[in-house]
Amino acid sequence: MIMSIDGFIKQIKDAFVNSDDLMVRSFTSGGLDCAIIYIDGWIDKEILDQDVLKPLIEVNVKLVPPYLDKLKSTLFFPEDIMVSYELGEVCTKVASGDIALLMEGAESFFMLSLRKPPMRAVAEPPTESVLRGPREGFIEDIKTNIALLRKRLRSPKLVVTMMNAGRYSNTSIAIMYIDGIADEKIISAVKEKISRIDIDGVIDSYYVAHRLQERKFSIFDEVGTSEKPDIVASKILEGRIAVLVDGSPVCLTVPMLLLESFQDSYDYYSSSFRSTLVRMYRLLGALFTIIMPGMYVALESFHMHLLPLKFLIVLFNATSGIPFPPAIEMLIVLLLFEILNQASVRMPRFMGISLSVVGAIVLGDTAVKAGLISSPAVLITALSAIGIFCVPDQVQTFSILRTLFVILGAVLGLYGIIIASVGLVCYTTSINSYGTPFLAPYAPIVAPDLKDGFLKADEVDMGTRPYSFPNKNRRRAK
Amino acid sequence: MNETLNPERTIYNRQMAIFIFCIAILAKLADLPALLTRQVQSSAFILIAIYCVLEVIVFVFIYLFAVGRGVEYLNRSHPAVKIPIYAILFLLLIFKLFFLSTYAINVVTDLFFDTIDPVIIVMTMFPIIAFMVKKGIQPIARTAEFFFLICFLMIAFIFMFLDTEVNFNRLKPIFTDAPAKILDKGLSVGLFFGDTTSFLLVMLRKHQKNYVPVSLFFSYLLVIAITALSIAIFGNALSISQNIIVELVTYNQIVAIIGRLQWIGLIPIMILITVDLSFLFWGTAEALTGIIKKREIATYVVLLTLLIPLLAISNYERIFEFSTGPVGYISFALSFLLPIVCYIMLCVLRRKYAKVN
Structure with a gap:
C-alpha cells in the first residue's frame, strides 16, 4: 500500500459520512504532502500545534522512507506513535480520539494519541459522602479513575487489563486486580463475560454490571458498586476484581456479598465499637424497611x-374512621412516598426544599387531618422510607420487597410475612x-x-483476607 | 474410589450439626408428646427419652456411613443391591415427608390461621421447598445455618419468660398398662422415629471442629428437657396440645408489654418446618434419583406425589390415625434397621474394592 493522501482523506471522510466535526489539516513536511485527521473537541490542540505540527512543518530536509524513524526523532513523544495498516482500524481510533497522520508515499498510517476529552474535576461523590476519610471520587474518565486507584496501590502487581465493548460506543473497560491475590478463575470469568458483550453501546457501568451478574433475573444487585477509590482499593486488596468503564464514575467489583451493602468506608476509619453499632443500625433500618409496613x-x-x-x-x-382497609391505606401512602421520591430526584435542586414542605407537611399532615389516612401508617412509611437509605446499594431491591411483604x-x-421471610432467605x-x-x-x-460482619473487630485483628470468596493469598498482615 | 466429593450432596459437619438440631426439635416436639400422652399418659416422658437414645444409636451408623462416603459406594454397587436399598429408602422417606407435610399444614391452619385454606398453605409453602430442593443440599444447609441462631434465641426467649406453674411430680410414670403394651404404643408412632435417615444420602466434608457429637447430645437433651418441662406443666392435659412450643409460649410474663408471643413461637416452627421438609424432600428426591438416574424428573415426581394427595385431603386427623397403624411399626423397623444394613454393606463394599485395587 503506497499512500495517496487525497484518496485516503476521501475514504475516511466517507467512513465518517462527512461528519462536520471531523477535522482535516493538510501541510507539507520535508517536501512531502501530509495531513492530520482528528475529531474536534477530543484532543489537546495546544500540544498538537506545539509538539506535532510545528516540528513537522519545520523539517527542512527531504524525507525518505521509512518515515517512522524520522517521526520518532522529530516528535517529543516517540513512544506514543503507533502504526496502523488498516483503514477500518484508523477510523475506529480517530473516532476514539486519536489523531491519524497521513504522509504522501508512506506504507502505513501513523496514529498519535493526544486525547483531551471533556471531563469534570475529581470531587466527593454525592451518593457516598463521608464524615471521615478520603473524599476523592471517581469521575467519568477511565484514565483518571485508573490513576486514582494506582495512587493508592503503588505496586507493579496491580494489573490493568483493557478491553473494549459496544459496537458503536467502543467503550474502554479496565479490569483491575492484584496478581497473586485475586483468583485466576474469577479473572477469566470476568474477562469472558466482558468479551461476550455485544450491544450497540456501553453508556454506563450498569450495562456491564447486568452482564457480570451470574443470575439474569435476580432481585438483588449481585455486583458491588462504588464511586470511591479508597473503597475499591480496599476491595482489590481483599482479592476482588474491579471493573472500570469509561464514561461512568461507578466502579464495579466482584465477587459480591450481601454483607457489603451494610458496610461503609466510615466503618474502617472509626472505632470497632462504633462500627459495630452503626452496622446494627443499618441492619435494623433494612428490617424496618422490608418487614414493618407488611x-x-x-x-x-x-x-x-x-x-x-x-x-x-x-x-x-388512630385508625378508626379511616375509609380504606389497612392494606390499601398502606399501599396509598407508599405510592405517595415513591411519587414524591421520584419527583424530588428529578426536579431542580432549588425546588427540593419546597417539595419537602409540600410532601411532608401539606400532603401528609392534611391527609391525616382529613381522616383519609391514619397517622400510624404515615409513621410506619416514614420509618421505612428513612430506613431504606441505611443500605443505599439495595434501595431498589428493598423497595420491591417492601411492596411484596x-x-x-x-x-x-x-x-404471609413469615413465609415471605423464609422464602427470601431461601x-x-x-x-x-x-x-461465593x-x-x-x-x-x-x-x-x-x-x-x-455485623460485629466488627478491630482493624489490627484482621490479619487475613476474607475466606468467604476465593483468593490466592489469605494472609495480609503479619 | 474417587477422592473428590460430589458438591451436590456434600455438606460440612457444622451444617450437619445444625440440621440435627432443627430436625430433632421439630420432629420430636411436634405432635409426639401429645400423641404419646394420649396413649400412655405420663409414661410418654420415658418413651420419648428411649426414642431419643435409640435415635442417637441409629445416628452413629448413619454418621459412619456418611463419613465413609457410603452413598458413593452404594451408587457403584450392583443394581440388585442398590435398587432395593434406594427403593426402601424412597418409600420410607416419602411416607415421612407426607406425614410431616400434613402435620405442618395442620399446625399452621389449626393453631394460627384457621381462616386460611390448607390449599393456600400448600400452594405457598411447597414452591419454596421445591425451589430449595431444585437448588440442591447446599442452599438448604445454608438456610438452616442462617436461621439456626434465630431459632435458638427465640426458643431461649420463650423459656426465659415462661409464666406457668411447674409440678415435676407429674413426670413420675404411672404404669397403667404393662410395659410391653407401653412399648407397643411407642412403636406405633414410628413415623416420628428416624429423623436423621436422610443423612444416609449426604457426603460429609470434615471442616475444622466437629460439632456433630455436641449437637447430637445437646439437641436430644433439649428435647428430653422440654418434654419433661411440658409434662410437668400440663400433665395429662398435654394430650390436647398440638405443639409444645406454642403451648409454652402463648402466655408469658411480659404479655402486658409485648403481647401474646404466639407469633414468636410460630416463627421458629415455620422455619424449622421449611428446613426439615426441604431436607426430607431432598432426601426423597435423591433416593428416587438413585433408581431412575434423572434428578430433575425425580424432584418433580416427588413433588407431584406429595401435592396431589395433600391437595385432595380434607381431614388431616385421619392421616394421624393412619400413621399410628401398621405404617408406624414398619417405619420404625425400617428407620432402625436400614442404617445398620447400609453400614454393614459399606464395610463389605470397602473390603471388596480394597481387594480389587
Missing part, C-alpha cells in the same frame, strides 16, 4: 389480638456470585470472616 398491615388486618392492650387502644383510636401481609397475615442462600455464597459469612458460616 407486619403493620398483617397485625391490623388479622392479628390485633396479639397486640398488648395499651398499644391496641392507641392503634384503634405488604401484599402478602394483606392477603395471608403474619403467615432465595438468597441459593445465590452464588463467582463461587451471597449470604456468606452467615450462610454458610465462615467463622474467620465474622470479625468483619
Whole structure:
C-alpha cells in the first residue's frame, strides 16, 4: 500500500459520512504532502500545534522512507506513535480520539494519541459522602479513575487489563486486580463475560454490571458498586476484581456479598465499637424497611389480638374512621412516598426544599387531618422510607420487597410475612456470585470472616483476607 | 474410589450439626408428646427419652456411613443391591415427608390461621421447598445455618419468660398398662422415629471442629428437657396440645408489654418446618434419583406425589390415625434397621474394592 493522501482523506471522510466535526489539516513536511485527521473537541490542540505540527512543518530536509524513524526523532513523544495498516482500524481510533497522520508515499498510517476529552474535576461523590476519610471520587474518565486507584496501590502487581465493548460506543473497560491475590478463575470469568458483550453501546457501568451478574433475573444487585477509590482499593486488596468503564464514575467489583451493602468506608476509619453499632443500625433500618409496613398491615388486618392492650387502644383510636382497609391505606401512602421520591430526584435542586414542605407537611399532615389516612401508617412509611437509605446499594431491591411483604401481609397475615421471610432467605442462600455464597459469612458460616460482619473487630485483628470468596493469598498482615 | 466429593450432596459437619438440631426439635416436639400422652399418659416422658437414645444409636451408623462416603459406594454397587436399598429408602422417606407435610399444614391452619385454606398453605409453602430442593443440599444447609441462631434465641426467649406453674411430680410414670403394651404404643408412632435417615444420602466434608457429637447430645437433651418441662406443666392435659412450643409460649410474663408471643413461637416452627421438609424432600428426591438416574424428573415426581394427595385431603386427623397403624411399626423397623444394613454393606463394599485395587 503506497499512500495517496487525497484518496485516503476521501475514504475516511466517507467512513465518517462527512461528519462536520471531523477535522482535516493538510501541510507539507520535508517536501512531502501530509495531513492530520482528528475529531474536534477530543484532543489537546495546544500540544498538537506545539509538539506535532510545528516540528513537522519545520523539517527542512527531504524525507525518505521509512518515515517512522524520522517521526520518532522529530516528535517529543516517540513512544506514543503507533502504526496502523488498516483503514477500518484508523477510523475506529480517530473516532476514539486519536489523531491519524497521513504522509504522501508512506506504507502505513501513523496514529498519535493526544486525547483531551471533556471531563469534570475529581470531587466527593454525592451518593457516598463521608464524615471521615478520603473524599476523592471517581469521575467519568477511565484514565483518571485508573490513576486514582494506582495512587493508592503503588505496586507493579496491580494489573490493568483493557478491553473494549459496544459496537458503536467502543467503550474502554479496565479490569483491575492484584496478581497473586485475586483468583485466576474469577479473572477469566470476568474477562469472558466482558468479551461476550455485544450491544450497540456501553453508556454506563450498569450495562456491564447486568452482564457480570451470574443470575439474569435476580432481585438483588449481585455486583458491588462504588464511586470511591479508597473503597475499591480496599476491595482489590481483599482479592476482588474491579471493573472500570469509561464514561461512568461507578466502579464495579466482584465477587459480591450481601454483607457489603451494610458496610461503609466510615466503618474502617472509626472505632470497632462504633462500627459495630452503626452496622446494627443499618441492619435494623433494612428490617424496618422490608418487614414493618407488611407486619403493620398483617397485625391490623388479622392479628390485633396479639397486640398488648395499651398499644391496641392507641392503634384503634388512630385508625378508626379511616375509609380504606389497612392494606390499601398502606399501599396509598407508599405510592405517595415513591411519587414524591421520584419527583424530588428529578426536579431542580432549588425546588427540593419546597417539595419537602409540600410532601411532608401539606400532603401528609392534611391527609391525616382529613381522616383519609391514619397517622400510624404515615409513621410506619416514614420509618421505612428513612430506613431504606441505611443500605443505599439495595434501595431498589428493598423497595420491591417492601411492596411484596405488604401484599402478602394483606392477603395471608403474619403467615404471609413469615413465609415471605423464609422464602427470601431461601432465595438468597441459593445465590452464588463467582463461587461465593451471597449470604456468606452467615450462610454458610465462615467463622474467620465474622470479625468483619455485623460485629466488627478491630482493624489490627484482621490479619487475613476474607475466606468467604476465593483468593490466592489469605494472609495480609503479619 | 474417587477422592473428590460430589458438591451436590456434600455438606460440612457444622451444617450437619445444625440440621440435627432443627430436625430433632421439630420432629420430636411436634405432635409426639401429645400423641404419646394420649396413649400412655405420663409414661410418654420415658418413651420419648428411649426414642431419643435409640435415635442417637441409629445416628452413629448413619454418621459412619456418611463419613465413609457410603452413598458413593452404594451408587457403584450392583443394581440388585442398590435398587432395593434406594427403593426402601424412597418409600420410607416419602411416607415421612407426607406425614410431616400434613402435620405442618395442620399446625399452621389449626393453631394460627384457621381462616386460611390448607390449599393456600400448600400452594405457598411447597414452591419454596421445591425451589430449595431444585437448588440442591447446599442452599438448604445454608438456610438452616442462617436461621439456626434465630431459632435458638427465640426458643431461649420463650423459656426465659415462661409464666406457668411447674409440678415435676407429674413426670413420675404411672404404669397403667404393662410395659410391653407401653412399648407397643411407642412403636406405633414410628413415623416420628428416624429423623436423621436422610443423612444416609449426604457426603460429609470434615471442616475444622466437629460439632456433630455436641449437637447430637445437646439437641436430644433439649428435647428430653422440654418434654419433661411440658409434662410437668400440663400433665395429662398435654394430650390436647398440638405443639409444645406454642403451648409454652402463648402466655408469658411480659404479655402486658409485648403481647401474646404466639407469633414468636410460630416463627421458629415455620422455619424449622421449611428446613426439615426441604431436607426430607431432598432426601426423597435423591433416593428416587438413585433408581431412575434423572434428578430433575425425580424432584418433580416427588413433588407431584406429595401435592396431589395433600391437595385432595380434607381431614388431616385421619392421616394421624393412619400413621399410628401398621405404617408406624414398619417405619420404625425400617428407620432402625436400614442404617445398620447400609453400614454393614459399606464395610463389605470397602473390603471388596480394597481387594480389587
